[in-house]
Amino acid sequence: MAINEFADLYLEDELVLQELYYAYKQELSSYDIQSTKGKVIQYRRVEGDHGIQFEKKYFRLQEEPFFRLVMFSIEIMREMLPLGTVVELNPRYFLPEQSTSSPTKVVITERFIVPTGYQTYFPYGGVIYPVGELKKDATIYFTEPLITNVVHTGYRDEMEEAFELLIKEDLLVKENRRSIEFSTEDMKGLQSEMEAKERAGER
Structure with missing residues (x-):
């Protein structure tokens, strides 16, 4: 599935995840994102859903699943600062x-x-x-x-x-x-x- 391939490629790319959340929060209709490796990911809001185009592949999610995907990916992959920092x-x-x-x-x-x-x-x-x-x-x-x-x-x-x-x-x-x-x-x-x-x- 395209969504699994997206996770394999970009789950550890915090820049991509943060930019997707930015596009979601700002309610942008379209937004092009460049990964840390220079690849382009296209975000599109389509009839209330959220579409992602990458590496000649595409997937589309409804509001709640998309929000949870981006939010939990950011939180799980984000490295916490230790005590005393x-x-x-x-x-x-x-x-x-x-x-x-x-x-x-x-x-x-x-x-x-x-x-x-x-x-x-x-x-x-x-x-x-x-x-x-x-x-x-x-x-x-x-x-x-x-x-x-x-x-x-x-x-x-x-x-x-x-x-x-x-x-x-x-x-x-x-x-x-x-x-x-x-x-x-x-x-x-x-x-x-x-x-x-x-x-x-x-x-």
Whole structure:
């Protein structure tokens, strides 16, 4: 099947997967993508379905199967940053009263965090570098697209890789969860909760 051949060729090509998600999210009617090896993949929206032309082959999926294919491919193949990693976050992520003009450095102290009452999860949680957790609820939760730079990478070994595989199997496959970056509804809900807490002086 064409879809299986597509997976064999491009499942590990993060550029192709991210560009397909971009085309989907922007509701583009057509979009040409160049793989990391220079091959051209053509995306077309056809009567509400999503068509992919590649290597003289073609397949077409309805809305939900296409979204799940792209989303889960990105999440399963994406390499998680280990604990202790220091990253810079896009300053636009923070609330107006917290925002700065330069990236904020954060040390990753948690991963795969599931907010209460949600079916989605945050890939990362961390504290501001170098001050750390000076007060309760100082943890910042964020997703991969908000990272603008990796300043320092934490320790990684075979146990780390095994843990990542197990947690992805539990969250993505068994519990059918997705990163919150793929759920606009949950992002808006959590943003409203954060703003309400800020107004109430709880943060």
